[in-house]
Amino acid sequence: MVGVKTYFPENTPEFSHFRKRFRQKFDSNYPEEEQDEPGIFAVQGYNAVKLLQKYLTENIQEWKPIHEPTVEIVSVIGKKYNSVYWTEGLGFSDDINGASVYTHSMHNVGRSLWPVQPWYAHRRRRMNQEKTSGKRMKVAVPCTSLFPEFVKCEDSIDGFVIKVFDEMMTKMNQPYDAIPFYGTYDQLMEEVYSEKYDAAAGDVTITEKRQESVIFTQPYTESGLEMIVPVRSGSSNQSWLFLKPFTSGMWRLIVAITIYNGFVIWLIERSHDKNLQGSIITQIGIILWLAFSSLFTLRGDKMHSNLSRMAVVVWLFVALVIIQSYTASLASMLTTPKLEPTITSVDMLKNMNATVGYCNGSSIYDYLKVVLGFEDLKISSYNSTDGYAEALNSREIAAIFLEVPAAKVFLAKYCKSFIRTGETFKVGGFGFAFGSRFSRLLDANKALTNISESRKLKELEDEYLNSGKCVDEEPEENQSLNCHSFWVLFVLTVGTSTIALSIYIIMRIIEFIKFKPKHINLFQLIAFIKVWQRRSRMRRSSTIVPNGEIEIQYTH
Structure with missing residues (x-):
């Protein structure tokens, strides 16, 4: 008007x-x-x-x-x-x-x-509309699209974009011929501008620069640019989730230290308690029982040596810290959202001096450089979705930038390894490009609106864009606690048990030397240990005083 x-x-x-x-x-x-x-x-x-x-x-x-x-x-x-x-x-x-x-x-x-054109242009073209409406249009289709879900040029030209364009042209009653095009998107716009082609039907982003040479329909997809990054994830429905709070090395170290402490307690206490003796298999079972039962109770009233009590007290303190850490980590894995982006903003990328990726030949490069301020050396292009995934997994790049519809397709394929950050940048969206002489832009937009309101667009999205299956594997869990978090506590309990064991051995050696000062050999040492253990049990059973303390008397 x-x-x-x-x-x-x-x-x-x-x-x-x-x-x-x-x-x-x-x-x-x-x-x-x-x-x-x-x-x-x-x-x-x-x-x-x-x-x-x-x-x-x-x-x-x-x-x-x-x-x-x-x-x-x-x-x-x-x-x-x-x-x-x-x-x-x-x-x-x-x-x-x-x-x-x-x-x-x-x-x-x-x-x-x-x-776009002088005021009298449309009137002249409307006069010739009846003559030109039956002419078949030459429509270029970009076959270099990164996502075959949008455009695929194999046995035949197919894809979501092609189906939407075909529906639009059918409602306009406008015949056309689809011609494969293997150049870049900017070259495609130049071909339409020079009138080699009448239109371009592909995943072409609407930009101000391109609007200077061609005219676009209204966007037929969601507009916006999204940043996709790797995730820190963990699934709460795994059968072996209860092992996830600790790494495998942590579990092995806990078992080894527990058995070692049980052995020390058994060696010190066996001379005072006949229940700790028996066959080899029985004593192995007793060692394991002492080791793991000491994780949950002090059992100080059942022990007869201060050395074993000292070892158990320290190990019980360490076990308490480990159990509480395990409980907190497991609760976090069960309740915390399992998909968290490793990078949350563009500013974080710049502070990290990270490299980002984009689709080769797309208009995203100019946006990354001019609007978001990335340097040339920090922008890499890729020609396939697999290239995106490999670069992200290898940390070659820290993030990729895709238009909203392309991001949905990428995340549908790699649903477990990557995630969008939630920050969306405003760009034009996908539109169909026509030459400046095209006089039916209003009819094209009306047809696109009809396709959207009749749910046909939603049906095509479900068929081509939302039907993909996730192909990537579950990412490795990075939240498990390792030995480095508890090494001081482990050194403390192992050191305490080792000190108790050393004192016990020294006391036995001193006592042996006291009774056998000369001609000591291996057989005499073994015989002495057996006699000493038998006498210790006899003394323990015959010298219990009323207050519950043990009085040991030695006789020559």
């Missing part, structure tokens, strides 16, 4: 002050009226009275003529509008200011009103 209205400057302090006073007065006199903006007649009346007040009295000689009348010509296109100005005696101009350039030919300013 094109309209004309009287022009007056609305952005001056004088007008802002006048509008404020006018609305206050108007609301006071007519409170039931909603439209309280001053019209052109109010402005003209106010200006006339203001001029009379200023020049009517003694300054009549300084009267200045009112500026030449100016009108604003407005062209409304969709939800946007453009303006040019016409001033009586001067002509047309793109702007009204002190440096305005005027011309008497509207062709020199028509680009401001109609940035």
Whole structure:
């Protein structure tokens, strides 16, 4: 639509002050009226009275003529509008200011009103529409698309984008021939601009630069650019999840230290308790029972040596810390969301000086460089989704950037290893490109709207974009606790048990030397140990005092 209205400057302090006073007065006199903006007649009346007040009295000689009348010509296109100005005696101009350039030919300013083509172009083409509507259009299809779900050029041309374009052209009753194109997307736009092709049907992103040479339909997909990064994940429904809080090395060390402490306790206490003796198999079972039962109870009343009590107290403290850590880690794995991005923002990428990836030949490169501020050396291009995945898994790149529909397809395929960060950057979305001579853009947009409202678009999305299966494997768990978190505690308990064992051995050696000072050999040592153990049991059974303490007497 094109309209004309009287022009007056609305952005001056004088007008802002006048509008404020006018609305206050108007609301006071007519409170039931909603439209309280001053019209052109109010402005003209106010200006006339203001001029009379200023020049009517003694300054009549300084009267200045009112500026030449100016009108604003407005062209409304969709939800946007453009303006040019016409001033009586001067002509047309793109702007009204002190440096305005005027011309008497509207062709020199028509680009401001109609940035695509002159005002008379559509009328001439509408007259020839009936003649040209039956002509088959040559439509280029980009066969270098990274995602075959959008465009696939194998035995035949197929894909989500092609099906949507075919539905649109069918509703427009416009025949066409699809022609494979193997160049870049920018080269494709140049071919459409040079009229080698009438249109381009592919996953082409709408950008300002491309709109300078071709015209686009409205986006037929969600618009936006998303950042995808690896995840830190863990699944709460695994059968062996209870082992995940600790690494395998941690579990092995816990078992080894537990058995070692059980052996020390058994060796020190066996001379005081006949229940700790027996066959080899029986004693092995007793060692294991002592080892793991000491994880949960002190059993101080059952022990007869301060050395074993000392070892058990320290091990029980260490075991308490380990058990509490295990419980907290397991609870976190069961309750914490299992898909967490390793990187959450573009600023984090820049602080890490990380490299990012994008689809080779797409318009994302300019956005990464100009808008997001990445350096050339930190931007890598890839030609396949597998290349994306391998680069992310190998840490060659820290993130990739994809349009929203492409990101959905990528994450549907690699659903366990990668995740979107939640930050979406505004870009144009996918649209169908036509040459500047195409006169049925309104019909094309109407057809796309009909496809969307009739659920046909949703059906095509389910068939081509949402039907993929996840092919990647579960990522390794990175939250398990390892030995480095508890090495001080392990050194403490092993050291305490070793000290107790050393003191016990030294005491036995001293006692043996005291009874057998000369001609000591291996057989005598073994015989002494057996006799000493038998005497110890006899003394323990015959020297129990009322207060429960053990009194040991040695006889020569």
